[in-house]
Amino acid sequence: xxxxxxQVRNLRVYYQTSLGPLKAVDGVTLSLKPGERxxxxxxxxxxxxxxxxxxxxxxxxxxxxxxxxxxxxxLDLIKVSENEIRKVxxxxxxxxxxxxxxxxxPVMRIKDQIIDGIKDHLKKMPGSALEERMHELLxxxxxxxxxxNMFPHELSGGMKQRVCLAxxxxxxxxxxxxxxxxxxLDVVVQRQVMLTLGQxxxxxxxxxxxxxxxxxxxxxxxxRIGVLYAGKLAEVGSVREVFKESLHPYTRLLxxxxxxxxxxxxFKGIPGLPPLLLNPPSGCVFHPRCPQTTSRCSVKIPSxxxxxxxxxxxxxxxxxxxx
Amino acid sequence: xxxxxxxxxxxKVFSSGGFFKRKETVALENVSLSIKESSPSITGVVxxxxxxxxxxxxxLLGFIAPTEGEVLYKGRDLQxxxxxxxxxxxxEVQVIFQDPFEVYNPFYKVxxxxxxxxxxxxxxxxxxxxxxxxxxxLQAIGLQPEETLGRYPHQLSGGQRQRIMxxxxxxxKPRIILADEPVSMxxxxxxxxxxxxxxxxxxxxGISLLYITxxxxxxxxxxxxxxxxxxxxxxxxxxxxxxxxNPQHPYTQLLVASIPVPDPDRSWGQDSTPVLxxxxxxxxxxxxxxxxxxxxxxxxxxxxxxxxxxxxxxxxVRCYLYKDASVIAGNAIGKDVGPKR
Amino acid sequence: xxxxxxxxxxxxxxxxxxxKLVSGVSIILTLVLFWLIGSLLLSPTRAQPISGLPDQxxxxxxxxGTDSNGRELLAVMVVGTGLTLRIGILAGAIGLGIGxxxxxxxGYYGGLLDTVIKGIVDVLLTVPPLAVLVVIAxxxxxxxxxxxxxxxxxxxxxxLPTRTIRAQVLTMRERAYIQVARLSGMNSLEVIVKxxxxxxxxxLAASFVGATxxxxxxxxxxxxxxxxxxxxxxxxxxxxxxxxxxxxLRNMWWWWLPPIIIIAILFVGLFLLTAGLDEIANPRLxxxx
Numbered sequence: 001x002x003x004x005x006x007q008v009r010n011l012r013v014y015y016q017t018s019l020g021p022l023k024a025v026d027g028v029t030l031s032l033k034p035g036e037r038x039x040x041x042x043x044x045x046x047x048x049x050x051x052x053x054x055x056x057x058x059x060x061x062x063x064x065x066x067x068x069x070x071x072x073x074x075l076d077l078i079k080v081s082e083n084e085i086r087k088v089x090x091x092x093x094x095x096x097x098x099x100x101x102x103x104x105x106p107v108m109r110i111k112d113q114i115i116d117g118i119k120d121h122l123k124k125m126p127g128s129a130l131e132e133r134m135h136e137l138l139x140x141x142x143x144x145x146x147x148x149n150m151f152p153h154e155l156s157g158g159m160k161q162r163v164c165l166a167x168x169x170x171x172x173x174x175x176x177x178x179x180x181x182x183x184x185l186d187v188v189v190q191r192q193v194m195l196t197l198g199q200x201x202x203x204x205x206x207x208x209x210x211x212x213x214x215x216x217x218x219x220x221x222x223x224r225i226g227v228l229y230a231g232k233l234a235e236v237g238s239v240r241e242v243f244k245e246s247l248h249p250y251t252r253l254l255x256x257x258x259x260x261x262x263x264x265x266x267f268k269g270i271p272g273l274p275p276l277l278l279n280p281p282s283g284c285v286f287h288p289r290c291p292q293t294t295s296r297c298s299v300k301i302p303s304x305x306x307x308x309x310x311x312x313x314x315x316x317x318x319x320x321x322x323x
Numbered sequence: 324x325x326x327x328x329x330x331x332x333x334x335k336v337f338s339s340g341g342f343f344k345r346k347e348t349v350a351l352e353n354v355s356l357s358i359k360e361s362s363p364s365i366t367g368v369v370x371x372x373x374x375x376x377x378x379x380x381x382x383l384l385g386f387i388a389p390t391e392g393e394v395l396y397k398g399r400d401l402q403x404x405x406x407x408x409x410x411x412x413x414x415e416v417q418v419i420f421q422d423p424f425e426v427y428n429p430f431y432k433v434x435x436x437x438x439x440x441x442x443x444x445x446x447x448x449x450x451x452x453x454x455x456x457x458x459x460x461l462q463a464i465g466l467q468p469e470e471t472l473g474r475y476p477h478q479l480s481g482g483q484r485q486r487i488m489x490x491x492x493x494x495x496k497p498r499i500i501l502a503d504e505p506v507s508m509x510x511x512x513x514x515x516x517x518x519x520x521x522x523x524x525x526x527x528x529g530i531s532l533l534y535i536t537x538x539x540x541x542x543x544x545x546x547x548x549x550x551x552x553x554x555x556x557x558x559x560x561x562x563x564x565x566x567x568x569n570p571q572h573p574y575t576q577l578l579v580a581s582i583p584v585p586d587p588d589r590s591w592g593q594d595s596t597p598v599l600x601x602x603x604x605x606x607x608x609x610x611x612x613x614x615x616x617x618x619x620x621x622x623x624x625x626x627x628x629x630x631x632x633x634x635x636x637x638x639x640v641r642c643y644l645y646k647d648a649s650v651i652a653g654n655a656i657g658k659d660v661g662p663k664r
Numbered sequence: 665x666x667x668x669x670x671x672x673x674x675x676x677x678x679x680x681x682x683x684k685l686v687s688g689v690s691i692i693l694t695l696v697l698f699w700l701i702g703s704l705l706l707s708p709t710r711a712q713p714i715s716g717l718p719d720q721x722x723x724x725x726x727x728x729g730t731d732s733n734g735r736e737l738l739a740v741m742v743v744g745t746g747l748t749l750r751i752g753i754l755a756g757a758i759g760l761g762i763g764x765x766x767x768x769x770x771g772y773y774g775g776l777l778d779t780v781i782k783g784i785v786d787v788l789l790t791v792p793p794l795a796v797l798v799v800i801a802x803x804x805x806x807x808x809x810x811x812x813x814x815x816x817x818x819x820x821x822x823x824l825p826t827r828t829i830r831a832q833v834l835t836m837r838e839r840a841y842i843q844v845a846r847l848s849g850m851n852s853l854e855v856i857v858k859x860x861x862x863x864x865x866x867x868l869a870a871s872f873v874g875a876t877x878x879x880x881x882x883x884x885x886x887x888x889x890x891x892x893x894x895x896x897x898x899x900x901x902x903x904x905x906x907x908x909x910x911x912x913l914r915n916m917w918w919w920w921l922p923p924i925i926i927i928a929i930l931f932v933g934l935f936l937l938t939a940g941l942d943e944i945a946n947p948r949l950x951x952x953x
Contacts (some may be wrong), residue, residue: 034335043510044481157372184535186371191581191591213511220591240587241565259544261567267522267544269515273480322593386843413847430862436844443849519915 004071005207006032006055006093006175011068013047013054016061022277023136024050024063025094026231029304032175032207037198039210039222039239041254045274047231049098049209052179055209056095057085059100091121094173098180100164104152110163111148114138137166140203142196158189162196169200176201179211215258219243227251230275230285233304236312247313249290284316292317325398327531328383328416329357333392335378350378351551351555352628353392358531365525365532367546369539369578374552376535380503383533384418385409393446399487406527409472414444417492421504423484427476433484434472437491444495460490464520481512489520492530501533506541520544539578543567548637551575554612556628561638571640573617611642619644670928685940691933695745695926710739711897722918729918733911735897736859740952741922744899748930751814751898756876758818763825763871770826772831782830785823793820794885801891810893813886817879824878825871832867836860870941877934884927899923 013025025047032038042048053059054146055070057077068079072093077085089095097103105113118125125133126223135145140160152160161181168176168219178197198221201208210222218225219239226236227248235248253270272289277283281288287297296316304314335351354375358366370376381387382394385401396412403419403460404412420426427436437457440446447453458468464486476484492500502521506514522545524530536542542549542563549566549572551559559572570576583591610625611617617624623643631639632648639651709715713733720730728737770781792924800816801808836842837860845859861868886892889901890908894901906920 029490043512187539188371188577188581191583195591214583215511216585219585219587220583243587245587254512255585257515259540261540261543261579261582263585264544267515267518272513273482274510274512384847410849413849416842418847420844421838422840426844428845428859428863436841436848439845439850440848490782 004031005034005073006209007069007071008055009068009069009071011051011054012066013059013063014066015063017278019278021066023231023280025054026278027068027149028228028231028233030226030233030236032209034174034207035201035205036224037201037208037210037222039218039225040228041212041215041218041225043213043254043274045230045277046228048213048228049179051078051228052095052097052177052209052211055177056093058095062303067270074163087121090117090173091171091176093175094168094171094174096161096164096176096178096181099161099184101152101157101184104160106152109149109151110155114148114167114170117167121125121171123130133170137170140169140200141166142199146197146273156189157185158193161185161193161272165193165197165200168208169204172204173206175207175209177209177211180213181210183212183214183216190217197221215255227254230277230280232285232314233312234286234314236304237310247307247311247318248315249292249317253291255313284314326334326357326395328394328396329355329359330379330383330389330394331355331392333379333382333389333394335375335382335387336390338640349555350381351389352377354379354555355392356383357552360498363525363529363531364548365522365534365546367542367549368533368535368552369537369542369549369577370552371537373554374537375555376537376552377503378537378555379552379604380418380501382656383501384416385412393507411442415498417495417497419485419488419492419498419500419502420504423481423488424476426488427484429476432473432475433479433487436487437472437494440491440495440616446494456494457490460494461487462580463493464490465516466490480513481509482517483519486520489517489524493524493530496528497530499531499533501535503535504537505534507536507538509594514541521545539567539582551578556612557631557641558613559638559640559642560631561635565635565638571634571638571645572613572642573619573644574613582593670929677865682940682943684936684943687926688933688935688937688940695795695930695933696749699742699749700843702738703746706736706739706742706819708739708743710736711743715739719914719916724773728922729916730904731905731911731916733905737833737902737922740897740902741899741926742898744902744923745926745930747898748880748883748895748900748927751810751817752876752880755814755818755821755879755883756872758814759875759879760872761826762818762822763829763875764868766822767826767829768808768833768860771830772852772856772860778830779795781826785826788820789823791820791829793801793882794828796820797882797886798889798891800947801886808893810889810896813878813883817882817886821875821878821882825875828867828871829864832864836863866941866944870938873938873941876932877938880930880934898929906934 008028008030011025011028012023014021014023015225024175028051030036030038040048040051050059050063054065055077057065059065065078068078072088077088080088111134112249114137115130118130118133134148138145138148143162143166144228147155147159152163155163164183171318177178181197182193185193194217210218212218218267221237224237225239226251227234227242229250235242235246235251242251243255246255250270256268257270270289275285275288283298283300284290284302287293290297294316300316302314302316305318306312307318326606333351333354334349337350338345339348344389356379357592358364358486368376368379370475378387382389383392388402396416399408401412427433437460438453441453441456447456457472458576461468461471466483466486471479471483471487483487500521505521509517518541521532521534525532532545534542534545543636546563548561549563550557551572553574559566559570559575566575567579570579610627611629614620614624629641631641631652632645633639633651634645634648713735715728716726716734716736718730718732718734720726722729726736726738728741730736766781770778797816797820804812842855842859845855850858883892884900887898888903890904892898892901892904902923903920906916911919
């Protein structure tokens with residue numbers, strides 16, 4: 001059994017507000033194996049972007065990491081010094097942030113932006129070696145070499161996203177966190193970019209944490225999936241198991257939401273409103289909207305338990321498997 | 324059969340740039356669309372970025388004028404309407420915009436967006452009557468007036484704000500509602516109610532719907548017939564079941580194949596479409612716009628844009644692959660090609 | 665009643681978060697109070713020449729001393745502060761008024777009207793205002809009154825408000841809620857007044873403060889050169905007289921120092937006020953989501 005490359009233990013990220021702390025991420029525990037594709041799915045307000053940033057220790061005030069551990073190959077990213085974390089970012093763990101396309105510098109050529117990050121980490125690398133590496137990276141993300149000299153505005157959305165991907169893999173990190181990498185892209189381009197991401201992942205053996213809200217995308221891309229609701233994990237398991245036999249009522253409703261191309265039917269949603277994180281419901285945070293709520297649900301917060309090997313769920317309907 | 328709202332061979336060209344270097348972008352080319360008066364229908368307009376669907380929406384609302392062709396409402400050209408005709412048009416054709424936050428003036432409570440049309444279109448004779456009207460409209464959508472009125476936009480969720488917009492659109496009992504990506508900025512779990520609301524408006528009140536989106540699946544669920552746009556031109560049009568279950572145009576086929584199905588056992592498959600080198604569209608291409616990405620491209624595709632081939636009683640495709648079928652004129656599509664029912 | 669209490673506590677909470685605004689307002693209010701209370705306690709005639717013995721240093725009788733013409737300087741400061749504030753606010757208001765009308769028309773309607781207005785504004789902005797003012801003032805020295813100075817200064821202070829307001833209107837014009845308002849049956853004037861203006865209040869306030877500050881500065885500049893209304897004891901004229909009578913060489917610090925201190929305090933207050941309004945106007949800080 002390969003050891004986990006990334007272990008998140010009880011991570012808590014809160015936001016400071018005048019009305020008290022807003023618990024955006026409240027005790028998330030998950031692990032990633034080398035070369036694995038893990039999907040973190042959640043709607044807006046679930047805390048997924050907050051979590052992605054926190055894993056890179058990029059949380060900005062009024063957000064702050066209240067506690068927990070983020071172990072990258074044993075190294076706790078929360079506890080190391082500022083210097084250390086900067087060495088780790090991009091080299092060991094890379095982020096393709098949300099809206100990455102707009103974060104490209106509009107006045108720098110593509111090749112300079114890719115080389116920039118590498119130069120910062122490998123200061124001794126000669127110019128020619130950097131150029132070579134840059135061309136290698138472009139080829140890996142299926143971009144033509146002549147794009148190196150272009151500016152971001154000359155590229156389409158899909159291409160810009162591939163450039164961000166190239167930057168993310170430039171130092172061959174162990175983990176890539178992709179936060180909604182295709183949300184602004186058309187569905188045709190989305191498929192192309194995701195297929196490229198898949199190829200890159202296979203050739204480099206890097207682990208990918210895909211953060212998003214599109215269940216269809218998750219089904220097509222990831223191997224294991226975690227469902228996030230109001231800052232807590234509701235369910236974790238292999239993507240096939242979670243889709244075919246979801247355990248948590250929220251997961252079931254979430255999978256039923258996207259309309260199909262098979263036949264016309266009634267639109268399905270989840271009744272009620274997403275919870276106010278400043279004043280969450282007592283007990284299980286999903287219970288006001290849950291179709292299977294019991295009296296216990298409004299009193300006690302369910303903890304994430306392993307009910308089958310590799311299957312975790314936070315719901316009072318299930319008891320822990322006896323090992 | 325008279326059409327309520329129709330676009331006849333509409334072309335829109337945007338020119339930008341200074342005095343010496345004018346750049347012309349063809350946003351829409353020869354697009355025709357027709358919403359009938361007699362039977363309320365739901366027409367889906369599907370296209371990705373650059374397809375021209377936003378331009379089409381703005382043309383149909385009269386915000387901009389077509390470069391060629393005309394947009395008619397009840398037979399009258401939108402650009403030539405008198406003030407009274409304009410008011411009638413504004414009352415009978417309502418819009419739901421994409422962004423549920425930007426449509427609210429942050430200075431006012433959400434009531435403002437409901438009370439203004441009531442006042443301006445004289446829908447009620449007194450303030451109390453107006454208030455009642457608004458409350459009924461909200462309740463018909465499934466919203467509680469006590470929970471929504473009197474609040475500021477930022478105090479409500481995106482789904483609630485969008486539903487208030489639907490209620491606003493229904494207030495004036497319009498003939499047509501133009502919904503421009505009404506649910507794309509709303510969470511998946513909240514989309515259902517809004518789409519059900521729209522469907523109910525069509526079924527219960529006989530309001531025709533023009534549903535503009537890039538999301539093929541919601542378009543499939545709600546529409547009766549569909550228009551597929553690619554880079555400003557219509558590529559396929561007709562009954563929704565035919566177009567989606569048996570797409571004929573290579574672009575439509577690509578679109579349907581690219582949708583990620585939430586079923587891990589049904590994979591996307593590999594993709595054979597070449598990735599474009601850069602953003603600049605093929606200006607020199609005088610033929611079919613899809614030719615550079617089309618796996619079935621033939622020499623004739625580059626020379627002239629294909630006409631509409633009616634391959635079925637209820638569907639037409641603009642592709643030389645179907646050149647054996649009979650040709651149908653663009654603006655006849657709305658009249659003769661429509662939903663099966 | 666409870667609603668009012670809630671409103672006040674929200675205002676109070678905001679004030680705590682925006683110290684610049686609060687301190688700016690406090691400083692200006694202090695000066696206003698100085699003027700008001702001073703006017704009640706001291707008769708304004710004491711600011712006229714020959715109301716006291718000339719060249720007296722500060723004493724119990726003359727708290728800020730007197731100048732070479734026998735003006736009691738404490739009274740001069742009180743009256744002068746009032747006059748300076750009045751000039752600033754009136755000139756600022758006129759400048760802003762013109763700016764609002766032209767800025768909204770130009771920004772909202774666009775087209776030829778916009779091109780013309782924008783052209784005039786851009787050309788006039790290149791004119792060095794102080795030089796023009798000096799020329800105009802020098803021509804009408806004898807006939808210069810406070811009101812004519814206000815008009816002259818205002819005539820060169822409307823351009824910047826026009827430009828900033830036009831720029832803001834251009835960005836807000838394409839907002840979705842403007843389109844919704846038009847689709848709801850509002851005509852252009854209603855859209856400008858009911859939809860655009862309320863959202864521009866912070867910018868209008870900031871423009872007003874800016875125009876006021878610029879006007880006061882221009883007036884003081886003119887007065888210090890001797891081109892202001894000769895018979896009025898404004899702060900700038902006091903500086904002018906103190907220079908003409910060599911107050912610095914004669915070590916009469918009570919003559920040239922007080923007006924400078926008051927002007928400095930006034931500008932610090934205006935600056936803090938602008939910075940505080942800037943914070944309100946900045947949409948990223950304003951959104952309460």
